[in-house]
Amino acid sequence: MTTTDRSLALHTLRHGHGLPVLLVHGFPFDHRMWLDVAAALPNGATVLAVDLPGAGQSPHGAEHASIEAAADGVVAAARAAGVERAVVVGMSMGGYVALAAAERHPEFTVALGLVDTKSTADTDEARANRLRIADAVTSSATVDAVLGMPGALLGATSKVARPALTARLEEWIRSQRPDGVAWAQRAMAARPDRTEVLARFAGPVTVVVGEEDTLTPVEAAEHMVAAARGTSLVLVQSAGHMSAVEEPAAVANALGDLWATAKG
Numbered sequence: 387m388t389t390t391d392r393s394l395a396l397h398t399l400r401h402g403h404g405l406p407v408l409l410v411h412g413f414p415f416d417h418r419m420w421l422d423v424a425a426a427l428p429n430g431a432t433v434l435a436v437d438l439p440g441a442g443q444s445p446h447g448a449e450h451a452s453i454e455a456a457a458d459g460v461v462a463a464a465r466a467a468g469v470e471r472a473v474v475v476g477m478s479m480g481g482y483v484a485l486a487a488a489e490r491h492p493e494f495t496v497a498l499g500l501v502d503t504k505s506t507a508d509t510d511e512a513r514a515n516r517l518r519i520a521d522a523v524t525s526s527a528t529v530d531a532v533l534g535m536p537g538a539l540l541g542a543t544s545k546v547a548r549p550a551l552t553a554r555l556e557e558w559i560r561s562q563r564p565d566g567v568a569w570a571q572r573a574m575a576a577r578p579d580r581t582e583v584l585a586r587f588a589g590p591v592t593v594v595v596g597e598e599d600t601l602t603p604v605e606a607a608e609h610m611v612a613a614a615r616g617t618s619l620v621l622v623q624s625a626g627h628m629s630a631v632e633e634p635a636a637v638a639n640a641l642g643d644l645w646a647t648a649k650g
């Protein structure tokens with residue numbers, strides 16, 4: 387079932403019971419990047435996955451692009467579907483959104499799963515690059531500027547052993563809208579460092595990272611683990627930045643343990 391109206395599209399990937407798991411995708415994708423993880427999560431869990439503003443089936447983002455607006459939209463969509471608390475899991479950009487949800491909606495965010503992401507802000511160089519990409523997709527009205535991303539997203543092992551994944555990621559990227567891609571880049575460029583949010587967060591946290599992730603590498607994961615209390619670090623072998631797609635069973639296993647801890 388998918389709930390849309392004017393709010394963000396929220397997809398129910400599994401009907402279960404107890405505390406729901408809410409999955410937030412990375413850039414430049416939509417909820418489909420979570421399908422294999424969702425299928426491998428514990429049978430009992432209700433699993434929801436959202437499309438961020440301008441991605442997948444969700445409407446345009448607010449005029450002012452921000453990760454805060456994305457987080458508010460995710461929580462509002464969940465509440466509209468009757469979900470008042472959740473284990474919030476974010477991959478990369480989704481992790482930035484999950485940290486903003488923890489900061490702005492702590493009563494909603496009872497546990498955090500941070501997958502191939504980081505808590506720090508962009509460097510000036512990275513920020514300038516994002517704004518350049520946002521301008522390029524807007525002026526060309528295509529997503530061409532991000533079509534080459536799978537080469538950087540997949541780990542070295544996947545590029546050799548899982549050749550079909552490159553085509554899968556490209557297909558997902560091609561289906562995105564240029565305005566949504568530009569919005570996401572501007573939102574990410576404007577985000578602050580949220581390491582302190584982790585230090586204050588009261589619930590359980592699991593940090594997951596592909597050992598071959600070169601975009602948000604193991605050191606970025608260790609930085610988050612050092613900041614938070616009661617954090618588990620899970621290294622996923624033979625996977626890069628897209629560990630949720632490259633090794634979904636291992637990622638689901640880590641998130642299933644987090645869910646079991648959070649639901650008590």
Ligand code: MLT
Binds near residue numbers: 477478480627
């Ligand atoms: C993502 O996977 O969501 C992006 O690599 C995040 C980013 O560009 O910082």
